[in-house]
Amino acid sequence: MAKELLSVQPYKGTRDFYPEDMDLRNWFFGVIKDTLRKFNYREYDGPMLESYDLYAAKSGEEIVNEQTYHFEDNGGRMLAVRPEMTPTVARMVAAKLGSLNMPLRWFSIPNLYRYEKPQRGRLREHWQVNVDMFGSDSIETDFEILLVASNLLKAFKADETMYCIKINNRRFYNDLFEQYMGFDKEKSRKVSKAIDKKGKMSAESFNDYLADLGLNEEEISKLNSFFTKSFEEMMELCPESQGTKELVELFKLIKAANLENVCEFDFSIIRGFDYYTGTVFEVYDKDINNNRAMFGGGRYDNLINLFVDKANVSGIGFGFGDVTLENFLVSHNLIPELKSNMPKVLITRFPEIPYIEYLKLGELLRDNNISATVYTDSKKLAKQMKYAADEKYDYAIILGEDELKNNTVVLKDLSIGENMTIARGELVNKILNK
Numbered sequence: 001m002a003k004e005l006l007s008v009q010p011y012k013g014t015r016d017f018y019p020e021d022m023d024l025r026n027w028f029f030g031v032i033k034d035t036l037r038k039f040n041y042r043e044y045d046g047p048m049l050e051s052y053d054l055y056a057a058k059s060g061e062e063i064v065n066e067q068t069y070h071f072e073d074n075g076g077r078m079l080a081v082r083p084e085m086t087p088t089v090a091r092m093v094a095a096k097l098g099s100l101n102m103p104l105r106w107f108s109i110p111n112l113y114r115y116e117k118p119q120r121g122r123l124r125e126h127w128q129v130n131v132d133m134f135g136s137d138s139i140e141t142d143f144e145i146l147l148v149a150s151n152l153l154k155a156f157k158a159d160e161t162m163y164c165i166k167i168n169n170r171r172f173y174n175d176l177f178e179q180y181m182g183f184d185k186e187k188s189r190k191v192s193k194a195i196d197k198k199g200k201m202s203a204e205s206f207n208d209y210l211a212d213l214g215l216n217e218e219e220i221s222k223l224n225s226f227f228t229k230s231f232e233e234m235m236e237l238c239p240e241s242q243g244t245k246e247l248v249e250l251f252k253l254i255k256a257a258n259l260e261n262v263c264e265f266d267f268s269i270i271r272g273f274d275y276y277t278g279t280v281f282e283v284y285d286k287d288i289n290n291n292r293a294m295f296g297g298g299r300y301d302n303l304i305n306l307f308v309d310k311a312n313v314s315g316i317g318f319g320f321g322d323v324t325l326e327n328f329l330v331s332h333n334l335i336p337e338l339k340s341n342m343p344k345v346l347i348t349r350f351p352e353i354p355y356i357e358y359l360k361l362g363e364l365l366r367d368n369n370i371s372a373t374v375y376t377d378s379k380k381l382a383k384q385m386k387y388a389a390d391e392k393y394d395y396a397i398i399l400g401e402d403e404l405k406n407n408t409v410v411l412k413d414l415s416i417g418e419n420m421t422i423a424r425g426e427l428v429n430k431i432l433n434k
């Protein structure tokens with residue numbers, strides 16, 4: 001009977017990261033970390049497993065009931081594999097509330113798991129850059145978060161034609177539903193869930209959905225007009241709302257900072273999580289093949305209160321996924337050739353020369369910030385050279401009997417295929433000062 005072999009495929013919706021994939025991931029994270037450090041955000045991390053209750057409390061029905069991987073541990077505790085980072089960071093801030101100096105600017109790049117239908121831009125495991133500020137509820141803080149989001153894309157050399165930040169405000173739309181439309185809290189909640197799903201259905205199905213929620217024709221038509229009215233017209237519908245005031249102030253800052261070409265008000269931005277209370281936003285790629293949000297975030301006033309009663313510490317931030325980032329950078333041709341900034345040298349070997357001679361050379365180069373590999377097998381020189389070319393080494397070094405006697409090496413510059421014999425004492429300088 002034939003032996004049954006195991007599959008080499010990773011679990012559906014997850015990825016293996018081969019070295020070239022890690023090069024890309026490390027480059028992504030390097031650019032992101034450098035940018036965030038320029039704004040003085042500090043990195044934190046937390047555990048991958050959390051109590052299931054942490055998400056059940058505030059994340060929202062879909063993510064908790066349909067997308068969270070959860071299980072009972074051997075001690076009978078219900079745990080979840082983190083589907084998002086915001087509850088973890090809120091818990092961490094709450095745990096040290098007394099000793100943290102506000103406002104806090106923190107970031108993290110966790111891998112998250114969601115039981116999703118894998119598709120372009122959405123997988124079951126992704127890495128998500130989380131950028132959050134705690135302890136300040138000024139509108140300048142909301143603006144800073146948008147600025148950071150925009151600067152992250154600019155750090156990858158994206159320009160204004162490539163992406164767009166769509167902004168709404170939960171206080172605004174709740175007040176609009178309750179005061180202008182006359183909906184009660186439950187109806188408002190259901191209508192906002194319907195709007196959140198609007199992008200995934202036809203206009204007709206959206207109207208049917210609203211009718212099923214009990215909206216009459218006039219209400220449906222009013223609601224649809226919210227997606228076409230100008231920002232000013234929308235603000236006039238609910239002038240006394242705190243949300244209106246926040247939006248107006250936020251857009252003043254956006255204009256003053258010349259970000260109006262990348263920021264727009266969009267009433268369809270609702271955000272699925274229950275914890276948001278004020279500004280909400282998503283960043284979209286303008287390439288229509290990448291129609292999923294790249295960033296999502298907003299202000300959440302009450303998450304810390306889950307852990308500390310009447311804490312009165314508001315947070316605001318966003319998550320930005322690696323899957324959509326890669327699609328974005330590929331679509332706009334923004335991935336450069338990734339190369340280490342250290343020259344890469346292969347020290348080839350002849351079996352008749354003691355291995356230790358090659359090792360000494362390797363140590364000398366590495367001590368001088370040159371990455372050096374000593375070939376460990378005894379293959380023909382031509383094979384070693386082919387390996388150096390295939391692996392994109394910058395140089396190969398040849399050390400035979402003559403060179404050993406004369407205290408020299410042959411240095412081959414693989415980019416131009418040129419050989420030169422040089423004294424060992426000059427080797428490091430020659431490589432570093434090309």
Ligand code: HAM
Nearest residue numbers: 084086122123126293294295296297317318319321323
């Ligand atoms: P989110 O909108 O669920 O927000 O996710 C933020 C971003 O993570 C999305 O725009 C997308 O780029 C990426 N993302 C989410 N799910 C997936 C997936 N299944 N596959 C690939 N990428 C994905 C949050 O998670 C909030 N906790 C963000 C936040 C931080 N709000 C405030 N602070």
